[in-house]
Amino acid sequence: MEGLSDGVLVNRCRSGEVEAFGELVRRFQRDIFNVCYRMLQERREAEDLAQETLVAVVRGIPGFEVRGRGAFGAYVRRALLNRLRAEARRAGRRPDHTGSDAAANASDPGPSPVEELAGRRGNEEEAASLYRRILDTQ
Numbered sequence: 001m002e003g004l005s006d007g008v009l010v011n012r013c014r015s016g017e018v019e020a021f022g023e024l025v026r027r028f029q030r031d032i033f034n035v036c037y038r039m040l041q042e043r044r045e046a047e048d049l050a051q052e053t054l055v056a057v058v059r060g061i062p063g064f065e066v067r068g069r070g071a072f073g074a075y076v077r078r079a080l081l082n083r084l085r086a087e088a089r090r091a092g093r094r095p096d097h098t099g100s101d102a103a104a105n106a107s108d109p110g111p112s113p114v115e116e117l118a119g120r121r122g123n124e125e126e127a128a129s130l131y132r133r134i135l136d137t138q
Contacts, residue, residue: 001019001020001023002023004020004023005069006024006027006066006070006071006072006073007066007068007069007071007072008020009021009023009024009072010024010061010064010066010072011066013061014061014062021058024057024072025054028054028057028073028076029050029054032050032053032054032076032080033046033047033050035080035084036049036050036053036080036084039084040087045087049083049084049087052083053076053079053080053083056079056082056083057075057076057079060075060079
């Protein structure tokens with residue numbers, strides 16, 4: 001699945017292909033977490049916000065219109081920016097766009113949100129169930 005474009009994976013997700021969903025999560029989870037960590041400078045908050053962002057992205061897949069290369073990545077970045085802004089408003093602060101050296105070294109966000117919620121890595125059946133529940137709650 002690594003060679004497939006984001007658009008192809010999005011279309012496969014719409015068809016219920018769990019592996020495509022997992023690949024999209026794998027492609028974006030580390031970058032989302034790293035940005036959250038740079039902005040919030042606290043691991044637990046960054047993990048929570050990254051998970052919220054990925055859930056929002058998954059919920060938006062059925063309505064996402066594939067428009068070309070990079071479109072899904074832009075969609076993910078917009079969802080992340082919206083979550084960061086909401087978090088800044090909630091916390092009464094503006095995100096710090098400078099980051100820190102510690103944040104730059106945070107390269108392993110751990111299990112993906114799907115894996116975390118499913119309770120263990122690699123359990124595709126539970127991941128598929130979670131994916132369907134997320135889409136059903138729209």
